[in-house]
Amino acid sequence: xxxxxxxxxxxxxxxxxxxxxxxxxxxxxxxxxxxxxxxxxxxxxxxxxxxxxxxxxxxxxxxxxxxxxxxxxxxxxxxxxxxxxxxxxxxxxxxxxxxxxxxxxxxxxxxxxxxxxxxxxxxxxxxxxxxxxxxxxxxxxxxxxxxxxxxxxxxxxxxxxxxxxxxxxxxxxxxxxxxxxxxxxxx
Numbered sequence: 068x069x070x071x072x073x074x075x076x077x078x079x080x081x082x083x084x085x086x087x088x089x090x091x092x093x094x095x096x097x098x099x100x101x102x103x104x105x106x107x108x109x110x111x112x113x114x115x116x117x118x119x120x121x122x123x124x125x126x127x128x129x130x131x132x133x134x135x136x137x138x139x140x141x142x143x144x145x146x147x148x149x150x151x152x153x154x155x156x157x158x159x160x161x162x163x164x165x166x167x168x169x170x171x172x173x174x175x176x177x178x179x180x181x182x183x184x185x186x187x188x189x190x191x192x193x194x195x196x197x198x199x200x201x202x203x204x205x206x207x208x209x210x211x212x213x214x215x216x217x218x219x220x221x222x223x224x225x226x227x228x229x230x231x232x233x234x235x236x237x238x239x240x241x242x243x244x245x246x247x248x249x250x251x252x253x254x
Contacts, residue, residue, distance in 0.1 A: 071149060077115065078151070082106060095152040103140075103155060104164045110142060110151070111169055118142035118151060121166075124176035126184045130210035134158050136186060140166075157186070165191040183208040200229050 075094040079087060083106070085097040098106055110118040122141040129135050134156040142151045157163060165188040166173045177188045178197040185206035188194055196203065200220060205212055223230040 074115075074147060074149060082109075093150050093152065095154060097154045097156065100155045100157050100161065100163055103153075104166060104169065106153070107140070107142075107166050107169050116144060117146045118144045118149075120145065121170035121172050121176075122150075124173065124180055126180055126186065126208070128184065128208065128210045132156075134161075136184060138163060138180070138186065159185070162187040162189050164189050165194075167191060182206070185209065202231075 071092050075089070075092075078094060078096070082096065083098060083102055085099065087094060087096045089095070107118075110116045120143040122143055125139040125141065127137040127139070129137065136157050136159065138155045138157065140153040140155075142153065143149075144151070155163065163186060165177055167177065167190075174191070174193065175197070177191055178194060180186050181188060181191075181194050182196045182198050183206055195201075199207065203220070218231045218233060220229060220231055222228070
């Protein structure tokens, strides 16, 4: 425990950090978005850090904030048995530098972030949609994405392709029950 605390303090002393927090002895640092490449390069290759594994890249959308997206890189150092979260806050038009040259596994995660949230990664070798169709408009995990949409998308077995049709929400045969299911008494 003392070694992890000392190691975390070492990282806080040498990295250009905006702020930091701890959760269950796991360090979480906020850094400027333009420093992501040199910091990750350092964390992966320096003898005293060796965060060789990028577990994943996550995004949180805070729609009411000026810098609405929080991009989170989860790193693991097997040698030092330590985890590290690196957070970057950006607005919806601000691109981030790709880290594919540092962590090859970032290619898939960055494509997923691009597809779901619309965050662009500079210098990514193959930034295209990965989870939605190529003609899909918008980014479905953004908080401002419409829930019902305007088109229904499904694979048509007869046509052997993805088909777009106007969304039809038929209400005439639905039974609406306005009672809360949590207030029902069990007999």
